[in-house]
Amino acid sequence: MSTTLSPLAPKTQPALPPIDGVRIATAAAGIKYKNRTDVMTMVFDAGASVAGVFTRSKCPSAPVDLCRANLAGGRARILVVNSGNANAFTGKKGKTTTTATAKAAAKAAGGKQSEVFLASTGVIGEPLDPAKFVHLLAAMAAEAKADAWADAGKAIMTTDTYPKYATATAKIGGVDVTINGIAKGAGMIAPDMATMLSFVATDAAIAAPALQALLAKTVKGTFNAVTVDSDMSTSDTLMLFATGKAARRGAAAIDKPGDGRLKEFARALDSVLSSLARQVVRDGEGARKEIAVTVTGAKSAASAKRIALSIANSPLVKTAVAGEDANWGRVVMAVGKAGEPADRDRLAIWFGDIRVAHKGERDLSYSEAATSAYMKGDEIAIRADIGLGKGKATVWTCDLTKDYVAINGDYRS
């Protein structure tokens, strides 16, 4: 937890309502941090289904291995998350730790080990001693309560400067269901589940296969469309739990992926994930400005996304924004290096609503003064139209500042 709040932090935080069938507890185990909570458990009533997407790193953390294995069962009774140590690249000890934790967690929640999900975030490569926190789990599960979402968001933070919350409601078959989500993440953020943890729960009754399909689809335009520094974590985890308790109030129970009754729920889930993902970017290490990069006119949507990511990950574009410089030449460079179809002489570029370049050269009518004024804002929109097709994509990132270097130059030592 940084002491300096990001200037892009939300002005107000939403109050997350209880989700029927979910109880939460947090504890201060002193894994790395002092005087703060660093263990969080979410206990689910029997019958909750679960979906998850994870890092594509070839060197995933031990908790990611465990979650992937347990996801096959589709049922969840307890989630245990710790901050301060990622239990990643910890060899055989990593698995010893997850096994010990899963055993204690299953016992605490009264479920099976295959219904336990774990996540760890923090330093890589240091063994995580389960003895530091497994003895707390029984009491935490017993004392867990429904109205502790605010505490949950805080306990999972690492270098975050603020906790991330989002909530939404949707109707399924005429009955309101709720979706709550929390997230952490500030650096090592890139698509494909960037160094980021996020946990979302709903009281909707949606079976695991339908839940998984929904999550996999929604992640593309949300968490997989944000990047802070192009670095992908070994631990990225996004999980969605559905307790099914809304069925008691008459909500339809959905079994199949693609069920039309999920339409409104899908939109609400998108808004929750989108909010959390953008909160992560806005808390990017050292970030002073949020940058939305939109690419239009590409050969395909996939091509547009690759070009958008090339722009969003370019250190030269990101430092230019930090310097409040509408340096569209660097945007051209980033379009060119993406390797995707592009035609220099059809390219047009906007900063905000100001078209600074078109048909492959500077737009002679653009006002340098207006552009400079625009660049002083803290939300910068960059648009590049490739002029070749209808492919479109938006990704979000933040600027690259001296503070990013300072934060990451002495994080571990």
Next chain:
Amino acid sequence: MSTTLSPLAPKTQPALPPIDGVRIATAAAGIKYKNRTDVMTMVFDAGASVAGVFTRSKCPSAPVDLCRANLAGGRARILVVNSGNANAFTGKKGKTTTTATAKAAAKAAGGKQSEVFLASTGVIGEPLDPAKFVHLLAAMAAEAKADAWADAGKAIMTTDTYPKYATATAKIGGVDVTINGIAKGAGMIAPDMATMLSFVATDAAIAAPALQALLAKTVKGTFNAVTVDSDMSTSDTLMLFATGKAARRGAAAIDKPGDGRLKEFARALDSVLSSLARQVVRDGEGARKEIAVTVTGAKSAASAKRIALSIANSPLVKTAVAGEDANWGRVVMAVGKAGEPADRDRLAIWFGDIRVAHKGERDLSYSEAATSAYMKGDEIAIRADIGLGKGKATVWTCDLTKDYVAINGDYRS
């Protein structure tokens, strides 16, 4: 030209001898910079052959377009390079400028327009007015002299803090030939001809097809194995000119690619390009440390290079080195995100000669004190052994410092 010399600058500069058949002139045209030279011409006696490799950007600069077209002829009479303006993304005006420059240059050198080669470096997207310097070319060509290599290296600099020179000799059929090279480049450096210009000349007699084959092969392990910030320029140009004058002293004239008599020459060319490429990295914007990343044990050499580049381009690895932190967890992360075959539990990592991790976990015998002492040096070697095969590659990069952000946050404005 920066006023602060890179701490990694060479302690001494080599004196480049004249190359028979090459004459050089520089001038101060005031294109952008004041009180310094910013135009350089290299005039070749009739009969010189030429080879070149260029940026793979989909939005190349107008001079790159011209060089690619003229390379087909295989003959060079004059090279004209300016700094201060890249003539990139300048629409139709870009071509008007290169045509006007080529016309004046051909006349000045007494050759054809198809024997003219151009390069421009500096700001992107601003029209380059040829009237600023074409009137100088006739006098420059007339007054060009053989012993002006030092001036040539200085005239092509932009944010470089020192000029880059390299020279070597080799025997072809028992006769000594000389290779001289200059380069510029400091930011926007990535493989595939990173924002970089380099011009190399030799008196060897090598026909264009053989020269091109040699250059294309040698660039892989030299200029295409360095990265400063993963950003690829619109203007990257590496050209090799062979005047053939050594034939008068009895050097064999080589016509075919793969001629065995080129063996020693190929080694000398590799040493010149390697020296220039590493000088570019050591002058990376804000660089305080040079980082050599070696990957061994990958499935293939290509896989090793992709993993090495993933490590070398990781902002988290680069900031850790800037902070003198042997943060091998971030190396694991970068191996994992490369998308190449890797097995967490076979991975071993070294900083210098110190093995910090093996078999997927921290090496318990490594000394934190010795590692900290090692990280204080200005040449850091990182090695990752993947443990899966025999693929090997080395790439060079530099650390990411606050100065990189400062330099690039207010370069244009």
